[in-house]
Amino acid sequence: MNSINSQGIDQLLQELNRMAAQAGGDSAPADAAGGAEFGAALESALEQVNAAQNEAARLQQQFDMNAPDVNLHEVMASLQKASLSFQTMVQVRNRLVSAYQEIMNMQV
Secondary structure, three states, rough: OOOOOOHHHHHHHHHHHHHHHHHHOOOOOOOOOHHHHHHHHHHHHHHHHHHHHHHHHHHHHHHHHOOOOOHHHHHHHHHHHHHHHHHHHHHHHHHHOOOOOOHHHHOO
């Protein structure tokens, strides 16, 4: 069973924190791990969420077809991981939209 790699989400959050610090006037240098471009980190995180959902759907379908190598515990764990990763991505999206709206409302 594939486990969800949270490295992409961690990079995304580090990048968001770095951008927030810069917007607040803090000129601290970016972390070495946060050097990846924001768009690439976001795309990677979306791909990981999609992969988790696809894996959960595949396991659920195999379980429904009574595949002997798939048990209920594995299916439920996979579904919960997919759900959690999706909820996390929705929260990241909400924060991105909020940050975008705040930037657009700033007076120059």
